[in-house]
Amino acid sequence: MTSETFAQTSDPVVATRYGKLRGARLANCYVFRGIRYAQAARFQAPRSPEPWTGVRDALSSGASAPQTNANPPPGPPYVILAQLPRPAGAKPPPPLPESEDCLFLNVFTPALNDGRKRPVMVWLHGGFFYGGNGSTTDGSGIAGRGEAVVVSINHRLNAFGYTHFGDLAGGAFPDAGNAGMLDIVAALRWVRENIEAFGGDPGRVMVFGTSGGGMKTSFLMASPAANGLFSRAGVQSGPGLKFMEQDAASAVTERLLRETGLTRANAADLAILPIDRLLAAYHAIAAAMPAARFIDLPCFAPVRDGRALPDHPFSPEAAASTKKIAMLIGHNAQEMSFFWGNDPGAFTLDQAGYEARIKGFAGDAAPDIIAAYARAYPDATPARRYLQAFSDYSLALPVMAQADRHASAGGRTYAYRLDFQSPALDGKLGALHTLEAPLLFDTPEASRALLGPGDAPVMLARQMSEAWVRFAATGDPNGAGLPVWPRYDSKARDTMMFDTQSSVARDPNALARRIMADLLRA
Numbered sequence: 001m002t003s004e005t006f007a008q009t010s011d012p013v014v015a016t017r018y019g020k021l022r023g024a025r026l027a028n029c030y031v032f033r034g035i036r037y038a039q040a041a042r043f044q045a046p047r048s049p050e051p052w053t054g055v056r057d058a059l060s061s062g063a064s065a066p067q068t069n070a071n072p073p074p075g076p077p078y079v080i081l082a083q084l085p086r087p088a089g090a091k092p093p094p095p096l097p098e099s100e101d102c103l104f105l106n107v108f109t110p111a112l113n114d115g116r117k118r119p120v121m122v123w124l125h126g127g128f129f130y131g132g133n134g135s136t137t138d139g140s141g142i143a144g145r146g147e148a149v150v151v152s153i154n155h156r157l158n159a160f161g162y163t164h165f166g167d168l169a170g171g172a173f174p175d176a177g178n179a180g181m182l183d184i185v186a187a188l189r190w191v192r193e194n195i196e197a198f199g200g201d202p203g204r205v206m207v208f209g210t211s212g213g214g215m216k217t218s219f220l221m222a223s224p225a226a227n228g229l230f231s232r233a234g235v236q237s238g239p240g241l242k243f244m245e246q247d248a249a250s251a252v253t254e255r256l257l258r259e260t261g262l263t264r265a266n267a268a269d270l271a272i273l274p275i276d277r278l279l280a281a282y283h284a285i286a287a288a289m290p291a292a293r294f295i296d297l298p299c300f301a302p303v304r305d306g307r308a309l310p311d312h313p314f315s316p317e318a319a320a321s322t323k324k325i326a327m328l329i330g331h332n333a334q335e336m337s338f339f340w341g342n343d344p345g346a347f348t349l350d351q352a353g354y355e356a357r358i359k360g361f362a363g364d365a366a367p368d369i370i371a372a373y374a375r376a377y378p379d380a381t382p383a384r385r386y387l388q389a390f391s392d393y394s395l396a397l398p399v400m401a402q403a404d405r406h407a408s409a410g411g412r413t414y415a416y417r418l419d420f421q422s423p424a425l426d427g428k429l430g431a432l433h434t435l436e437a438p439l440l441f442d443t444p445e446a447s448r449a450l451l452g453p454g455d456a457p458v459m460l461a462r463q464m465s466e467a468w469v470r471f472a473a474t475g476d477p478n479g480a481g482l483p484v485w486p487r488y489d490s491k492a493r494d495t496m497m498f499d500t501q502s503s504v505a506r507d508p509n510a511l512a513r514r515i516m517a518d519l520l521r522a
Helices: 176-198 212-221 246-260 267-271 275-288 320-324 335-339 344-348 351-376 382-408 444-451 456-474 510-519
Strands: 003-005 012-015 020-022 030-036 055-057 104-109 118-124 149-153 200-210 232-236 326-332 413-418 494-498 503-506
Touching (some): 012 176, 232 456, 326 382, 344 382, 351 382
Parallel strands (some): 020 055, 118 200, 326 413, 413 494
Antiparallel strands (some): 012 020, 030 104, 104 149
16 A cells, blocks of 8 residues: 655545545644544444545545434533633534444544554544444544544444344344444444554554543453454543343343334344334434443443453453553543533532432442542532532442453553633533543643643643554553653552642542442442
């Protein structure tokens, strides 16, 4: 494979295994958007794209997977970012097109034909397994510094990507329960076969993601289908200890049949059901089966099928294959404020309300938790104590468990916590879920409403982004601008604390681990 730049137009053109692509020149890098990496029929495993002749434009993003709820619940969205102020005159971006034909990726690269092979950072979007896309990812902050190639992808989601058939339909859809994950594997194969033409090194590939993207990354660490396709993993606020079991996934599919008016006898007709009917059925079921906690996946999520996923990645211990992949894992200090967009009362709890909510998730352990957090945070309001305790329960606990199990199995593990406090909405959000994303991508200017003014977020973004790039390149995030970052183990639990002044702390989540360990159950 080769790449070439046409002098007469200055448009970058790259020759892939399947045909030539024309990208665009940005201020600091090149971008190729909407590259087809695979194709697939509904519920079937992806297959390689068809080759083409001539030069195909890669100038606009491909479609996102079907996901939008045509009849959303009333009230404000649960994601609190919708409440952030927009710049004067700014309008919300138009919705992206959605289609089952959604297997596209985007590449941001610093240079072509300069003789270098840079580490490759493959971003898996969040949105758990029901929504999101890679089309809005801006990799130019990383690629523009010249040290790495960034890839973002779209893949199948919700009922289109995670409907487990088992023996339904005569076994005609053996891969349907993990189709979305197999899409990602297909994208990684495309990277291995083609990324060198974009200046990337197929031997140094890091997969990383926030929230659901971290869960997907964790799945891949334990999947034989992804073996050898990447060697570093970044799990940001998205622990993936375990996924669905086949009996639970089969029960969800039975519910899907009832919701769509089908039966076991004609279950194969799910494959030809109109998109809007299948999507509406998905949303109805998902609304009736909410997750009890962040790490729970009650419906339409990857399944331990014995093939794509023989064993859970990190439950009850690390799957054998995970130790071969270096892992950088962490969370943000006050994750759960992100999800309170439709729960304003959570920010104004009095003591009685705080205690009732703690009892709601902790049961008989509530008195000990309430007393411990009062001692640890004597000056905090009840609402802030709840935010801290609920965030620790929801994410700090499973993140630590995954780090412990990976390290104990012999894996190279590095842990972090982001403590930087967002000033948005009068500072009530703290270090909320997804706050790290604009920092990792070194795009703080695009998130000033969340990160605030001044040099501090700019410096932190550079610090974190460079550490992630070093990890992608070498499996070790250490380097200039940071204190020495020790490798994590389950005894010392050394953790990098990212803030305006970053430092290393020993077992910084000890309180949550001691007082809530029995609540993990994963």
